[in-house]
Amino acid sequence: METSSAGGAPHRPDPAGGAPHRLDPAGGCPHADNARLLALGAVAPVELPGGVEGMAVLGHEALxxxxxxxxxxxxxxxxxALQEGRIEPGWPLLTFATVRGMTTADGEDHRRLRSLVARVFTPRRVEALRPRVVELTDALLDDLAAAAEAGAGVADLRRHFALPLPMSVIGELLGVEAEFRDRLHKLSNAVTGTDIEPEAVLAANRELVGVLGEIAAAKTARPGDDLTSALIAARDEGGDRLGQEELIGTLVLxxxxGHETTLNLITNAVRALCGHRDQLALVRAGEASWSDVVEETLRWDAPVSYFPFRYPVRDLVVDGTVIPAGTPVLAGYSAAGRDRAAHGPDADRFDVTRPTRPDTVRxxxxxxxxxxxxxxxxxxxEATIALERLFTRFPDLELAAEEADLPRLPSFVGNTVHVLPVRPAPNGRPERAPRAGDLSGRLERATRG
Ligand code: HEM
Structure with a gap:
C-alpha cells in the first residue's frame, strides 16, 4: 500500500467499475457491499446523499x-464542494463536517480542543468510574427484567439497557440532568442519521444547540463538579482557550x-453472541474474556461504519487511486475490520479468541x-461490564426475532439495528446467577453468625 502526492502518479480506473458506489442513506448491513468494493480496491468513489461526490478508504492498511x-x-x-457553495444547508452530513470541535480541527487547534477534555478520559480516571458503571448496569438489568415481565417475556434491549447505560455515564460526567437525556438522544439521532429531510436536520440542529445552550447557561449560573462546568471555566478565562461556539460544539460531540457509539457496540456484541453461542461458551469456559468479545465485536461489526470526513489538501494517491484535493473522504471502519489482507481469509468469522492470538492485527x-x-x-x-453482567444474570438470554428481520438504524455512519427484542430468561427459566451484591450480602450474613 502506498500513499503519496499525485504528481503524475498512476490513476487506477474507477474501482467501482464506472459508477461510484451509492451509499444508501437508509443504512442497512454494510458487509456485503464492503466485500464487493474491497475486492475491487482499497479506495472507492462513493455517492453521498444529494449526489455529492466522495471517496471511502476501505482497506485496513490504506486506512x-x-x-x-x-x-x-x-x-x-x-x-x-462546501466552499464552492455546492452543498445545501440541510444536507444530512453537514453537522459532522461543521461542528466546531476537535473532530473538525487540525494541528494546534486540534491539540487545544482535545486537551481541554482529555484528562477526564485517561485510563486511570475512567477506571475510577468502575463502581458507578457497575451500579448503573445492575439497576438497568432490573429495568430490563421488569420490561420483559411486562412484555410477555420480551424486551427491547437497546432501549432498556444498551442506550441508558452510556447515556447515563456521559450525562453524569457532563453534569446533564436525567430529564434532558431522552431529548438529547432523539436530537443526536437526528443529526447523525443519514436518511433525514433537510428541514428536519435544520430543526434538530437548532434544537440541539438550543438545549445545550440552556444547559451551559444553567451551569454558568451554578457551576458543579462536572466537565461542562470545567469547559465553561476555560471559556470564561478569556484568551483563546475555548470560544462559545466551540463550547457548544464540544458538548455536542x-x-x-459518548453514547451512540457504545450503544451500537453493546447491541452488536449481544447480537453476535446470541448468533454464535459457541463463542459465548468459550467465554464461559474461560478461553476468552469479555474484553476479547468487545475487541472482536469492534473489528467484526464496527459500531461506526463510515466516518465523515477528511479532505486531502492536495491530490493524493492512495493504493493506486487518486483522491483529488478537497474531496470529502469517509473512513471505512466496517470494511477495514473485515479486510482479508489484514485479518486473514477468515476475516468474516466472529472469533473471540482472535484478539489474543499473536498474529492478530489490531x-x-x-x-x-x-x-x-x-x-x-x-x-x-462500559461495554465489558455491560456484557459480563448481562450474560451472568441472564445466561440463557436469546434474541426474540430473526436477526435478518431486525430493522436497521437509518444511517451509514452508525452500524447496528434500531431495536433489539430479547428474551432475557427464555421459557420462564429462573435467572441462574445471583448478583454480586446479593451474594456478598448473603456471605456477610452467613459469616456474621
Ligand atoms: C464503542 C464506542 C466507540 C467507538 C466505536 C468510537 C469510535 C470512534 C472513532 C472511529 C473515532 C475517530 C473518528 C475519525 O476521526 O475518523 C472516534 C473519535 C472520538 N471519540 Fe469515540 N468511539 C466510541 C466511544 C466514545 C466515547 C464513549 C466517547 C466519550 C467521550 C468518545 C469520544 C470521541 C471523541 C471526542 C472523538 C474525537 C477525537 C478527536 O477528534 O481527536 N467516543 N471515536
Missing part, C-alpha cells in the same frame, strides 16, 4: 496510513460520541492517529 497522513485535513475549510474501529477515539477507555469499560 491506517490515510488516517495519519500529514496532507490529510479535517478542517471544513478544505471541503471543496461528547454527548453524541482493528482500527476506534480510529488511529491524532484523532484516535478520546473515549476509548470509557467505551471499553
Amino acid at each position: 491506517r496510513e490515510f488516517l495519519q497522513h500529514p496532507e490529510v485535513a479535517k478542517d471544513v475549510r478544505h471541503f471543496a 461528547l454527548i453524541v460520541a 482493528h482500527l474501529s476506534l480510529g488511529h492517529g491524532a484523532h484516535f477515539c478520546l473515549g476509548s477507555p470509557l467505551a471499553r469499560l
Whole structure:
C-alpha cells in the first residue's frame, strides 16, 4: 500500500467499475457491499446523499496510513464542494463536517480542543468510574427484567439497557440532568442519521444547540463538579482557550460520541453472541474474556461504519487511486475490520479468541492517529461490564426475532439495528446467577453468625 502526492502518479480506473458506489442513506448491513468494493480496491468513489461526490478508504492498511497522513485535513475549510457553495444547508452530513470541535480541527487547534477534555478520559480516571458503571448496569438489568415481565417475556434491549447505560455515564460526567437525556438522544439521532429531510436536520440542529445552550447557561449560573462546568471555566478565562461556539460544539460531540457509539457496540456484541453461542461458551469456559468479545465485536461489526470526513489538501494517491484535493473522504471502519489482507481469509468469522492470538492485527474501529477515539477507555469499560453482567444474570438470554428481520438504524455512519427484542430468561427459566451484591450480602450474613 502506498500513499503519496499525485504528481503524475498512476490513476487506477474507477474501482467501482464506472459508477461510484451509492451509499444508501437508509443504512442497512454494510458487509456485503464492503466485500464487493474491497475486492475491487482499497479506495472507492462513493455517492453521498444529494449526489455529492466522495471517496471511502476501505482497506485496513490504506486506512491506517490515510488516517495519519500529514496532507490529510479535517478542517471544513478544505471541503471543496462546501466552499464552492455546492452543498445545501440541510444536507444530512453537514453537522459532522461543521461542528466546531476537535473532530473538525487540525494541528494546534486540534491539540487545544482535545486537551481541554482529555484528562477526564485517561485510563486511570475512567477506571475510577468502575463502581458507578457497575451500579448503573445492575439497576438497568432490573429495568430490563421488569420490561420483559411486562412484555410477555420480551424486551427491547437497546432501549432498556444498551442506550441508558452510556447515556447515563456521559450525562453524569457532563453534569446533564436525567430529564434532558431522552431529548438529547432523539436530537443526536437526528443529526447523525443519514436518511433525514433537510428541514428536519435544520430543526434538530437548532434544537440541539438550543438545549445545550440552556444547559451551559444553567451551569454558568451554578457551576458543579462536572466537565461542562470545567469547559465553561476555560471559556470564561478569556484568551483563546475555548470560544462559545466551540463550547457548544464540544458538548455536542461528547454527548453524541459518548453514547451512540457504545450503544451500537453493546447491541452488536449481544447480537453476535446470541448468533454464535459457541463463542459465548468459550467465554464461559474461560478461553476468552469479555474484553476479547468487545475487541472482536469492534473489528467484526464496527459500531461506526463510515466516518465523515477528511479532505486531502492536495491530490493524493492512495493504493493506486487518486483522491483529488478537497474531496470529502469517509473512513471505512466496517470494511477495514473485515479486510482479508489484514485479518486473514477468515476475516468474516466472529472469533473471540482472535484478539489474543499473536498474529492478530489490531482493528482500527476506534480510529488511529491524532484523532484516535478520546473515549476509548470509557467505551471499553462500559461495554465489558455491560456484557459480563448481562450474560451472568441472564445466561440463557436469546434474541426474540430473526436477526435478518431486525430493522436497521437509518444511517451509514452508525452500524447496528434500531431495536433489539430479547428474551432475557427464555421459557420462564429462573435467572441462574445471583448478583454480586446479593451474594456478598448473603456471605456477610452467613459469616456474621
Ligand atoms: C464503542 C464506542 C466507540 C467507538 C466505536 C468510537 C469510535 C470512534 C472513532 C472511529 C473515532 C475517530 C473518528 C475519525 O476521526 O475518523 C472516534 C473519535 C472520538 N471519540 Fe469515540 N468511539 C466510541 C466511544 C466514545 C466515547 C464513549 C466517547 C466519550 C467521550 C468518545 C469520544 C470521541 C471523541 C471526542 C472523538 C474525537 C477525537 C478527536 O477528534 O481527536 N467516543 N471515536
